[in-house]
Amino acid sequence: xxxxxxxxxxxxxxxxxxxxxxxxxxxxxxxxxxxxxxxxxxxxxxxxxxxxxxxxxxxxxxxxxxxxxxxxxxxxxxxxxxxxxxxxxxxxxxxxxxxxxxxxxxxxxxxxxxxxxxxxxxxxxxxxxxxxxxxxxxxxxxxxxxxxxxxxxxxxxxxxxxxxxxxxxxxxxxxxxxxxxxxxxxxxxxxxxxxxxxxxxxxxxxxxxxxxxxxxxxxxxxxxxxxxxxxxxxxxxxxxxxxxxxxxxxxxxxxxxxxxxxxxxxxxxxxxxxxxxxxxxxxxxxxxxxxxxxxxxxxxxxxxxxxxxxxxxxxxxxxxxxxxxxxx
Amino acid sequence: xxxxxxxxxxxxxxxxxxxxxxxxxxxxxxxxxxxxxxxxxxxxxxxxxxxxxxxxxxxxxxxxxxxxxxxxxxxxxxxxxxxxxxxxxxxxxxxxxxxxxxxxxxxxxxxxxxxxxxxxxxxxxxxxxxxxxxxxxxxxxxxxxxxxxxxxxxxxxxxxxxxxxxxxxxxxxxxxxxxxxxxxxxxxxxxxxxxxxxxxxxxxxxxxxxxxxxxxxxxxxxxxxxxxxxxxxxxxxxxxxxxxxxxxxxxxxxxxxxxxxxxxxxxxxxxxxxxxxxxxxxxxxxxxxxxxxxxxxxxxxxxxxxxxxxxxxxxxxxxxxxxxxxxx
Amino acid sequence: xxxxxxxxxxxxxxxxxxxxxxxxxxxxxxxxxxxxxxxxxxxxxxxxxxxxxxxxxxxxxxxxxxxxxxxxxxxxxxxxxxxxxxxxxxxxxxxxxxxxxxxxxxxxxxxxxxxxxxxxxxxxxxxxxxxxxxxxxxxxxxxxxxxxxxxxxxxxxxxxxxxxxxxxxxxxxxxxxxxxxxxxxxxxxxxxxxxxxxxxxxxxxxxxxxxxxxxxxxxxxxxxxxxxxxxxxxxxxxxxxxxxxxxxxxxxxxxxxxxxxxxxxxxxxxxxxxxxxxxxxxxxxxxxxxxxxxxxxxxxxxxxxxxxxxxxxxxxxxxxxxxxxx
Numbered sequence: 001x002x003x004x005x006x007x008x009x010x011x012x013x014x015x016x017x018x019x020x021x022x023x024x025x026x027x028x029x030x031x032x033x034x035x036x037x038x039x040x041x042x043x044x045x046x047x048x049x050x051x052x053x054x055x056x057x058x059x060x061x062x063x064x065x066x067x068x069x070x071x072x073x074x075x076x077x078x079x080x081x082x083x084x085x086x087x088x089x090x091x092x093x094x095x096x097x098x099x100x101x102x103x104x105x106x107x108x109x110x111x112x113x114x115x116x117x118x119x120x121x122x123x124x125x126x127x128x129x130x131x132x133x134x135x136x137x138x139x140x141x142x143x144x145x146x147x148x149x150x151x152x153x154x155x156x157x158x159x160x161x162x163x164x165x166x167x168x169x170x171x172x173x174x175x176x177x178x179x180x181x182x183x184x185x186x187x188x189x190x191x192x193x194x195x196x197x198x199x200x201x202x203x204x205x206x207x208x209x210x211x212x213x214x215x216x217x218x219x220x221x222x223x224x225x226x227x228x229x230x231x232x233x234x235x236x237x238x239x240x241x242x243x244x245x246x247x248x249x250x251x252x253x254x255x256x257x258x259x260x261x262x263x264x265x266x267x268x269x270x271x272x273x274x275x276x277x278x279x280x281x282x283x284x285x286x287x288x289x290x291x292x293x294x295x296x297x298x299x300x301x302x303x304x305x306x307x308x309x310x311x312x313x314x315x316x317x318x319x320x321x322x323x324x325x326x327x328x
Numbered sequence: 329x330x331x332x333x334x335x336x337x338x339x340x341x342x343x344x345x346x347x348x349x350x351x352x353x354x355x356x357x358x359x360x361x362x363x364x365x366x367x368x369x370x371x372x373x374x375x376x377x378x379x380x381x382x383x384x385x386x387x388x389x390x391x392x393x394x395x396x397x398x399x400x401x402x403x404x405x406x407x408x409x410x411x412x413x414x415x416x417x418x419x420x421x422x423x424x425x426x427x428x429x430x431x432x433x434x435x436x437x438x439x440x441x442x443x444x445x446x447x448x449x450x451x452x453x454x455x456x457x458x459x460x461x462x463x464x465x466x467x468x469x470x471x472x473x474x475x476x477x478x479x480x481x482x483x484x485x486x487x488x489x490x491x492x493x494x495x496x497x498x499x500x501x502x503x504x505x506x507x508x509x510x511x512x513x514x515x516x517x518x519x520x521x522x523x524x525x526x527x528x529x530x531x532x533x534x535x536x537x538x539x540x541x542x543x544x545x546x547x548x549x550x551x552x553x554x555x556x557x558x559x560x561x562x563x564x565x566x567x568x569x570x571x572x573x574x575x576x577x578x579x580x581x582x583x584x585x586x587x588x589x590x591x592x593x594x595x596x597x598x599x600x601x602x603x604x605x606x607x608x609x610x611x612x613x614x615x616x617x618x619x620x621x622x623x624x625x626x627x628x629x630x631x632x633x634x635x636x637x638x639x640x641x642x643x644x645x646x647x648x649x650x651x652x653x654x655x656x
Numbered sequence: 657x658x659x660x661x662x663x664x665x666x667x668x669x670x671x672x673x674x675x676x677x678x679x680x681x682x683x684x685x686x687x688x689x690x691x692x693x694x695x696x697x698x699x700x701x702x703x704x705x706x707x708x709x710x711x712x713x714x715x716x717x718x719x720x721x722x723x724x725x726x727x728x729x730x731x732x733x734x735x736x737x738x739x740x741x742x743x744x745x746x747x748x749x750x751x752x753x754x755x756x757x758x759x760x761x762x763x764x765x766x767x768x769x770x771x772x773x774x775x776x777x778x779x780x781x782x783x784x785x786x787x788x789x790x791x792x793x794x795x796x797x798x799x800x801x802x803x804x805x806x807x808x809x810x811x812x813x814x815x816x817x818x819x820x821x822x823x824x825x826x827x828x829x830x831x832x833x834x835x836x837x838x839x840x841x842x843x844x845x846x847x848x849x850x851x852x853x854x855x856x857x858x859x860x861x862x863x864x865x866x867x868x869x870x871x872x873x874x875x876x877x878x879x880x881x882x883x884x885x886x887x888x889x890x891x892x893x894x895x896x897x898x899x900x901x902x903x904x905x906x907x908x909x910x911x912x913x914x915x916x917x918x919x920x921x922x923x924x925x926x927x928x929x930x931x932x933x934x935x936x937x938x939x940x941x942x943x944x945x946x947x948x949x950x951x952x953x954x955x956x957x958x959x960x961x962x963x964x965x966x967x968x969x970x971x972x973x974x975x976x977x978x979x980x981x982x
Contacts, residue, residue, distance in 0.1 A: 069453020107648030363780030415957030423957030442784025507690030642963030
């Protein structure tokens with residue numbers, strides 16, 4: 001099977017969906033002639049023209065608010081917010097407008113919009129260009145959230161997102177853009193709410209997503225040599241979240257660890273821990289452990305950044321702690 | 329401008345309908361049958377109805393929180409409006425959005441942003457859709473003076489101007505944002521002057537002269553439909569009631585309120601119709617009586633309908649969050 | 657001792673702090689002549705003048721941004737955001753500026769800023785005027801979060817908040833404003849990170865904050881008639897969190913229920929439950945129960961709003977579930 005990059009996979013998905021449906025259009029800063037700051041939309045304006053690939057001013061509220069308005073009036077916008085940290089600028093538009101418009105208007109409207117954004121650390125980008133803020137949006141009713149980790153998943157999930165008639169927050173991780181992976185030539189979709197078991201194991205369940213999936217897999221390879229078999233589950237989407245796959249795995253391994261890149265307090269791991277506790281309490285032989293960024297902004301200096309954000313070593317240590325805890 | 333007879337009577341009847349409906353709400357509030365806050369537009373009928381008179385059925389409308397007149401002007405039946413006011417399952421929002429979010433996808437009433445200022449980019453997005461889909465629709469966004477100080481105003485008007493979108497932004501300037509008078513929060517006297525900063529026409533109109541509002545809005549709507557881009561209109565008017573029912577409006581001089589009441593837009597229009605010999609003064613009472621009688625009956629029927637309609641069931645609270653997905 | 661309302665408690669505290677500190681400034685919408693949408697700042701403009709009590713346009717990001725700028729350069733500031741729902745209009749200022757400024761400056765900036773706001777449903781104000789968004793602030797490093805439930809707590813905590821040189825989110829509840837309570841005559845401060853056991857009990861630990869504390873207490877009274885003895889802990893501050901008090905209680909009861917008004921998914925209950933589970937796993941005889949608002953926007957109509965926001969029945973059901981867990 002051919003291998004392409006995460007970035008190319010996104011571009012293919014956008015191109016295919018725009019060809020398929022003439023109402024799909026893109027808006028964002030520097031996405032047209034510049035091809036996007038991460039090069040994701042390169043070539044699209046030449047192919048589809050400036051009516052459908054729209055460069056905008058620095059106006060995040062107009063981008064997302066405009067996407068809400070466009071989607072309730074018959075088109076399917078895919079907007080790009082350059083850095084996930086900037087979602088805070090238009091949080092009213094995301095949380096109150098995109099998330100609630102359908103519900104508070106009695107189901108009269110549908111909002112087929114996608115907000116693509118780049119999240120995560122990329123070595124020295126500093127506190128306002130490195131965030132993983134997905135936990136904020138987990139708390140917003142009415143939004144779907146995708147967090148792909150491979151070129152295969154990103155293409156399939158983005159196609160699903162564009163075809164979904166609901167608002168989707170689509171988080172791409174900056175460090176993944178140049179990673180390669182197998183992607184079929186034939187069309188395929190990846191459904192929301194379906195986690196992927198990347199690696200089978202019997203000693204502990206590890207739930208993760210996005211870039212951390214790769215760190216988790218590295219840690220698991222190392223631990224395998226020490227006789228610890230980790231089951232790695234890549235959630236792929238946070239809303240809807242595939243609880244069934246996680247619970248089934250926990251029932252088998254009796255131990256759970258969650259690895260995420262966002263800040264620990266109030267993070268995605270807290271929510272997962274809480275419902276695993278509720279739904280599989282009797283199966284847990286040890287407390288659930290959360291591995292996440294420390295509760296500080298992401299510092300600029302790479303040494304400090306490395307201290308704050310979880311790495312393979314942190315994951316290994318945490319897994320051992322859970323695996324070697326005495327059973328109740 | 330030549331206005332045909334039917335249009336005059338349409339405007340007159342709708343203004344009277346708004347007035348009588350809002351007076352009915354005032355009657356109903358002390359009965360305890362209604363919940364939530366009511367922001368009545370009594371005194372501003374000329375602005376709301378005059379503006380809506382300029383729209384075609386296919387055009388989009390985004391009303392303001394004081395906008396019962398708007399939804400009447402756009403043709404939403406009084407029964408539905410009343411059912412929304414009562415929070416009943418038969419309302420346009422099925423009890424989820426309340427009096428503020430009365431909407432109708434078929435009639436192009438796209439709903440309301442509870443966070444004031446949210447309207448600007450969303451209306452811009454709806455106009456963008458109409459342009460992309462080549463539907464020939466115009467979007468009319470009606471908002472209060474206070475909202476125009478949000479950053480979203482700047483972003484949306486700027487972008488709408490750059491893209492020459494088919495949109496009319498109409499400010500109902502009633503001089504107060506709750507208790508804060510315009511002069512304390514703006515150096516400029518006319519909000520319409522901000523249009524200069526976006527390179528679009530800014531027009532001021534007497535918001536209590538229904539025909540003047542109609543003419544000016546129609547001109548702007550025609551401009552937009554011809555592809556010439558947005559217009560910012562400012563209608564100077566005044567609300568007779570407090571910001572919402574129940575708050576004292578202690579910040580206003582009662583003498584000022586009386587002065588504005590003498591400029592009642594309904595009386596003014598009636599006088600104009602008499603001057604144009606469309607209403608014979610001696611027939612006036614009878615004709616007014618007839619119109620008013622019919623309206624009163626319609627309102628009473630709407631109240632009956634609302635009172636007899638079922639409340640939503642508690643479990644209905646979980647519906648209408650997402651549009652059904654094919655894949656989940 | 658005397659009895660005053662929650663509103664009066666806040667007002668008198670602001671007044672005293674403004675008298676003590678001549679640089680203290682208030683900024684927000686309609687806080688001047690109007691006295692604030694809930695009357696909290698009534699009379700303060702007349703006493704302290706327009707330079708210290710500043711009414712603004714509808715410009716949330718300018719309110720927070722300018723409050724931050726003022727606080728960083730020597731003016732202790734209390735900014736008011738009328739409804740917590742509107743903090744989303746200024747979220748960049750809060751998340752990226754207020755919370756991070758000190759850190760990004762390498763610890764140089766001092767930020768004596770309190771952001772007062774109010775939330776909560778129960779009045780038919782619908783989706784964008786009824787929320788509880790504290791879970792969002794919990795996830796932002798660099799903020800403290802305070803949510804008092806009584807006039808006594810409001811006063812002591814607000815004083816601490818104003819005197820703190822760090823940014824504090826001070827979240828009031830609209831249904832608490834008219835409630836009454838006793839306060840002592842002299843001055844007192846309540847430190848952050850100190851929960852308050854509002855009702856002692858031995859069977860189940862119920863953890864709540866803000867208006868939910870009152871509902872939890874009412875539920876506890878009803879359960880007492882059935883012989884179930886509930887310990888109700890009022891967190892008072894979410895950040896810093898007084899985990900110690902919670903653990904002490906759970907060591908005794910072995911069962912915990914968390915009640916909050918924000919949406920359940922990703923709510924503060926998730927973080928607290930996780931912490932409890934990490935530190936008291938071996939003491940739990942049942943999973944921690946979370947009682948939160950259903951994961952939908954707050955609907956307008958009365959029966960729908962009631963169905964969505966937790967009430968005493970929901971709390972009692974959770975307590976029984978945890979008590980009778982097999």
